[in-house]
Amino acid sequence: MGASPSGDDKVLDIKTADLKSAAPVFHEQSKHLSEALTTLVKTLDGLGKPWGEDDAGTKFEGFYSPQQKAIESATGTLVLGLVSIHEALTDMSDGHVDNDELIAGMFTKKGVAAGGEDGKGHK
Template identity: 65%
Template sequence: MGQGGGDDGKVLDIRISDIKAAAPMFHTQATNLSTALTNLVTTLDGLGKPWGDDEQGKAFGAKYSPQQHTIEKAAGILVLGLTSIHEALVDMADGHVDNDLLIQGMFTKVKATRPGSDGADQAGGGGAR
């Protein structure tokens, strides 16, 4: 970073607008995955073992049934992960705004004047004594 041939010298280029634009996508996808997981669980529970009693159905059931709870748990973890990313991006964007304001305040030039002075240089300029 900062040393490549075509590099513009930027180490990290974070745009708050990009973070804020990306955050809702993770929330939407978490909601979609949660809905799909709920549909999967409730439908399969309601249907029992809908894959049938033929050779292919038995083969599928033999592989799926022992892993069903693991699959459901993994999908639930993905929902939580997507939700966490959404929340982290929102917090990160807010943090960058707060940090930018703090840094701006640290580097704002403040003109110091001494009481009773007109703001002229008081450092002992070049006058004769």
């Protein structure tokens, strides 16, 4: 593996705190995008054809109507993508914590008191 672009020889520098702080942002934004999609669909469906029958309305309908389901589907896919990023960051954060604990366990004796194996300075 090569060095990082910053030249500090770090290949992978992931901080658990960064993962934990970023994950909720994706969750929150997925909710906002989902709410916007729901509002768009309900509003336009409830209004019928609010763009009217004039030239501008006919042009808009000609572009929008054939693409409406594709727009809704693509936006739904974006919502799912944001949710999956949130879940992946959460899982990655949990995995980092578990990995750190595993590595720490390799270099320490769990359950051994300070001062030796028997806690009295004897091995």
